[in-house]
Amino acid sequence: MTTPLDIASLYRRYGSMVQGRCRALLGNDADAQEVTQEIFLKLHRYRDRWRGDAAPSTYLFKVTTTTCLNRIRTRKRRREDLVEEAPEPPRPTTSLLDTLALRQLVDHLLEGVDEGVAAAVIYFYVDGLTHAEAGELLGVSAAAVRKRIGTFRSRVRDNPPDWLEET
Amino acid sequence: MKHVSTLELHQLHLDELPTSRGEQVRAHLAACARCTERYEAVRSEADAFDDALPAALQGLVDPPEPVATPAHWAIWLRRLAPAAAALAAAAVALFALPMLRADPASELTTRTRGELPQLEVWVAAPEGPRPLREGEALAAGDRVQLLYNARGAERVGLAGRDGTGEVEVYGVLTPPSPGLHPAPFGLALDDAPGPQVFFAVPGGPDLQADAVERTVREVPLPHGVQVVTVPKREGRR
Numbered sequence: 001m002t003t004p005l006d007i008a009s010l011y012r013r014y015g016s017m018v019q020g021r022c023r024a025l026l027g028n029d030a031d032a033q034e035v036t037q038e039i040f041l042k043l044h045r046y047r048d049r050w051r052g053d054a055a056p057s058t059y060l061f062k063v064t065t066t067t068c069l070n071r072i073r074t075r076k077r078r079r080e081d082l083v084e085e086a087p088e089p090p091r092p093t094t095s096l097l098d099t100l101a102l103r104q105l106v107d108h109l110l111e112g113v114d115e116g117v118a119a120a121v122i123y124f125y126v127d128g129l130t131h132a133e134a135g136e137l138l139g140v141s142a143a144a145v146r147k148r149i150g151t152f153r154s155r156v157r158d159n160p161p162d163w164l165e166e167t
Numbered sequence: 168m169k170h171v172s173t174l175e176l177h178q179l180h181l182d183e184l185p186t187s188r189g190e191q192v193r194a195h196l197a198a199c200a201r202c203t204e205r206y207e208a209v210r211s212e213a214d215a216f217d218d219a220l221p222a223a224l225q226g227l228v229d230p231p232e233p234v235a236t237p238a239h240w241a242i243w244l245r246r247l248a249p250a251a252a253a254l255a256a257a258a259v260a261l262f263a264l265p266m267l268r269a270d271p272a273s274e275l276t277t278r279t280r281g282e283l284p285q286l287e288v289w290v291a292a293p294e295g296p297r298p299l300r301e302g303e304a305l306a307a308g309d310r311v312q313l314l315y316n317a318r319g320a321e322r323v324g325l326a327g328r329d330g331t332g333e334v335e336v337y338g339v340l341t342p343p344s345p346g347l348h349p350a351p352f353g354l355a356l357d358d359a360p361g362p363q364v365f366f367a368v369p370g371g372p373d374l375q376a377d378a379v380e381r382t383v384r385e386v387p388l389p390h391g392v393q394v395v396t397v398p399k400r401e402g403r404r
Contacts, residue, residue: 008220016216017177020209037223038357044224045337046376057183061174074358092208094173096201127173 007044014056015040018064024095025068025122027103039067062137069118072109095126102126104161113152116140120148125164171195171202176209223310223355284323285316285347286367286393304400307358313350313365317342320369324379325350330360330399334383336376361399368392 018039022032039060054062095102105125109118116138123134124145131142131149138145156164171179171192178184179192196203288299291310305311317323324339342348356363366383368374369391382389 007224011220011224012218013181015218016213017181017209019216020212021173033221034355037221038355040224041352041355042335044352045335055178055183057178057181058174061177071358092204092211094176094205094208094212096170096173096205128170129172129174130169133172133174 007040010043010056010060011040014060017057018060020094021061021064022068023091024093024102024126025065025106026071027106031071035064035067035071039063042067058137065119065122065137066115069109069115069122072106072118073115096128097126101161108152108156108161113155114148117148117151120145121152124149170199171205173205176202176206179206180209180213223353284318284320284367284369284391284393286325286365286395287314287347288312288365288395288397289314289349291353299397304361304398305356305363306400306402307356308403309356311354311356313337313354313367314347315340315342315350315367316347317345317369321372322370322374324366324368324370324374324376324382326366326368326379326383327354328364328366328383329357330362333359334380336379339370339374339376339379356399358403361397363397363399365395365397366392 015036019032019036022035022039023029026032026035042063043060091099093099093102097105105121109121113121119138120134123129123137124131129137131145135142135145153160153164175184175188175192179189182189184192196206289296289312290299290303290305291312296312299305299311313325315323315325320342322339322341324336326334326336328334337354338350338352340348340350366379368379368382370378382392388394
């Protein structure tokens with residue numbers, strides 16, 4: 001991508017990817033729309049830092065994941081939000097996990113999982129990225145991704161969700 | 168071939184995959200019901216997506232001209248022009264009174280280190296945009312607009328820091344003329360704890376975002392940086 005960043009064009013081209021991913025990870029439309037706007041606002045604010053060394057879709061995919069994980073952590077800090085959350089009807093999903101399994105995974109991510117581990121788990125189990133592909137997005141080696149996923153599996157060892165046993 | 172990653176499904180839909188990889192992915196889709204279903208979800212999301220820019224992004228389309236600021240702000244500024252004297256008096260009160268308070272974190276405080284520049288925080292209220300009141304706390308979801316007066320500086324960096332210490336540079340602006348100007352963007356406060364601190368950093372023509380970020384992290388702040396500290400309350404607007 002070249003500067004100046006054309007936010008309107010980026011939004012029209014990648015907005016559905018960002019918002020769909022937000023909805024899948026956050027589980028509701030309201031949060032998804034809010035976080036989508038937040039992501040494009042940040043993209044605009046930090047446009048001077050854009051180096052163009054990754055495709056916009058790859059960059060936005062990564063930023064969306066990180067931003068959604070931050071939002072999930074914020075929810076954890078504010079338990080009242082969780083209580084007020086009303087589940088929305090399941091929809092077709094781009095995830096490798098179905099909607100219920102994805103919600104289970106997000107619940108596990110609320111249990112104090114390190115941010116780097118959480119991102120690796122999302123990329124591997126939800127998005128179907130290989131260890132190497134996930135490592136590229138995370139800026140770490142494939143071995144480091146494998147280790148992070150091992151950390152997550154150890155954490156849920158006593159009460160593994162169904163989908164984990166199938167993968 | 169293992170299942171196609173979500174990222175590649177999106178890139179296929181956006182026609183951003185290299186030709187050979189695109190062919191591999193299409194061949195996999197033809198044989199894999201699960202990935203076909205996921206790809207259909209990508210397509211249906213794209214079809215259902217309203218690509219009209221949300222209001223929060225409208226002001227970003229034609230920066231950096233301040234006239235690109237949402238019209239209602241400009242309208243309010245024009246309406247307020249006859250009351251400039253009263254506003255100036257209020258601004259003096261805003262800037263001067265907080266310096267006398269014992270607990271600066273408990274209310275809106277503004278302190279000026281030197282003469283440069285001026286920074287005001289306006290908030291979107293049901294009755295229309297208005298300057299933040301003395302002692303008024305903001306909440307997550309509140310929308311604010313920054314107004315700045317470069318007072319001779321060639322560029323001004325606007326930045327914020329939340330209670331966790333995270334710094335964001337909102338923009339580095341070139342004032343179109345002397346005087347007070349609205350920043351060509353609005354801000355929505357997130358769930359981060361307060362207080363929320365806003366900065367206006369003056370600089371020369373080469374001022375960049377990374378320099379602004381470094382400046383606002385300095386302790387003590389360099390001479391000339393304007394600071395507005397706004398307390399935050401629990402809950403959302």
